[in-house]
Amino acid sequence: MLKFMFMLLFMIPLCLLVDFWWVVQSLMYFMTFVFIFGCVMNDGLGNLSYFFGCDVLSYGLILLSFWICALMVTASESVYRTKFYNQLFQIYILLLMLMLYCTFSSMSMFSFYLFFESSLIPTLMLILGWGYQPERLQAGVYLLFYTLFASLPLLIGLFNVYSLYGSLDLSLLMDMSLFNILYYFGLILAFLVKIPMFLVHLWLPKAHVEAPVSGSMILAGVLLKLGGYGLLRVYSMMISMGLKYNYVWVSISLVGGVLVSLICLYQTDLKALIAYSSVSHMGIVLGGLMTLTTWGFGSSYTLMIAHGLCSSGLFALANITYERLGSRSMLVSSGLMSFMPSMTLWWFLLSSSNMAAPPSLNLMGEIGLFNSLVSWSWLTMLMLMMLSFFSAVYTLYLYSYSQHGMMYSGIYSCSSGYTREYLLLLLHWIPLNILVLKGELCIMWL
Numbered sequence: 001m002l003k004f005m006f007m008l009l010f011m012i013p014l015c016l017l018v019d020f021w022w023v024v025q026s027l028m029y030f031m032t033f034v035f036i037f038g039c040v041m042n043d044g045l046g047n048l049s050y051f052f053g054c055d056v057l058s059y060g061l062i063l064l065s066f067w068i069c070a071l072m073v074t075a076s077e078s079v080y081r082t083k084f085y086n087q088l089f090q091i092y093i094l095l096l097m098l099m100l101y102c103t104f105s106s107m108s109m110f111s112f113y114l115f116f117e118s119s120l121i122p123t124l125m126l127i128l129g130w131g132y133q134p135e136r137l138q139a140g141v142y143l144l145f146y147t148l149f150a151s152l153p154l155l156i157g158l159f160n161v162y163s164l165y166g167s168l169d170l171s172l173l174m175d176m177s178l179f180n181i182l183y184y185f186g187l188i189l190a191f192l193v194k195i196p197m198f199l200v201h202l203w204l205p206k207a208h209v210e211a212p213v214s215g216s217m218i219l220a221g222v223l224l225k226l227g228g229y230g231l232l233r234v235y236s237m238m239i240s241m242g243l244k245y246n247y248v249w250v251s252i253s254l255v256g257g258v259l260v261s262l263i264c265l266y267q268t269d270l271k272a273l274i275a276y277s278s279v280s281h282m283g284i285v286l287g288g289l290m291t292l293t294t295w296g297f298g299s300s301y302t303l304m305i306a307h308g309l310c311s312s313g314l315f316a317l318a319n320i321t322y323e324r325l326g327s328r329s330m331l332v333s334s335g336l337m338s339f340m341p342s343m344t345l346w347w348f349l350l351s352s353s354n355m356a357a358p359p360s361l362n363l364m365g366e367i368g369l370f371n372s373l374v375s376w377s378w379l380t381m382l383m384l385m386m387l388s389f390f391s392a393v394y395t396l397y398l399y400s401y402s403q404h405g406m407m408y409s410g411i412y413s414c415s416s417g418y419t420r421e422y423l424l425l426l427l428h429w430i431p432l433n434i435l436v437l438k439g440e441l442c443i444m445w446l
Helices: 001-016 021-037 054-073 077-081 086-105 109-119 120-130 136-165 179-194 203-210 213-237 240-244 246-262 270-290 294-325 342-354 361-376 379-402 419-443
Strands: 044-049 053-056
Touching: 001 021, 001 086, 001 270, 021 054, 021 086, 021 419, 044 077, 044 136, 053 054, 053 086, 054 086, 054 213, 054 294, 054 419, 077 086, 077 270, 086 109, 086 120, 086 213, 109 120, 109 213, 120 136, 120 213, 136 179, 136 203, 179 213, 203 270, 213 240, 213 270, 213 294, 240 246, 246 270, 246 361, 246 379, 270 361, 270 379, 294 342, 294 361, 294 419, 342 361, 342 379, 361 379, 361 419
Parallel strands: none
Antiparallel strands: 044 053
């Protein structure tokens, strides 16, 4: 595991060289492919080094992080074109990659906590440095305070676990059982905010709307998955507590998912709509994970990976539109079919994946999660029906409102995409729909 860490560290000086943007980008893709070939498919921990290691769960999420970070550089070509601190920009992305890599491969709960928190700093810098509106300061403060406030109890909880058991090593903590309700709340609160659960989700739409495209892609693609990953790791310590109290979180996340889907329907900003839709998707993930069933655990991981690719692709699309029109308003971007005809196909493909149409990985994840929730209690069927229906409704609203209708009179030419943009969208869409062919790896990783 250290070899990838060193490669990331040694790529940082390359960013400082003049016109090395494309070299660093190519190296990021190269590193992703090297990581794919170092495949980890056994159920134990492989690639062990010091306190880093990798099992199937971390393997998939590290791969997602590398992939999205490489695509972020491809999407942010405008930073390079305008020469707006482009070297610093790449350094922040590499630091973020390093933090995420360390988070997902940590063997000790303390190093996991450390890197979990430090991944916040490069993200904050991306939002503050390259965001669009002056409100990005407020969005950054929201992001910081929501996540830091919730994760202090996690640190205290971990220290207490250490004083009880004398170790914070993940492989040693798997079979223990905590019975204190304060432990229960302390250990999961940070992850609920990070996912984000309904009621503590307000930082997310703000951060998304103010962030540059790279910030949005990494937020939707990987940072929300940190919460789910943390919960999958922590719940192995608290099965007995979970069986007792989890109905609270399941009900909040399902009702919240429906409410957020309704909020999506009156958004006028493209980015805000996609941001709220990811809150609603992660609500289903959280609900399924909290049932503590094999179906729920396996499928929540599947939907996390699917949502990471799909949401990131939609943000990339919204940015392509924004670069042409200078606005993210739905009113200005209506009738894009006659303005950018070839992009409409990509809008269609990614929107259909967003509403979990076959053959996307989203469909497989959602089927498994619906299974786990309905087997947990048949009363969840009502909310699941509404969630499914409204997710199709707001995705159709997004697609039809932005592609069809009258073109805004201020736009006077037709515009095509660059090869770079088509490649970027293709690299989001292909893994999302090809992974279904090896679906058993995603669902049956337990």
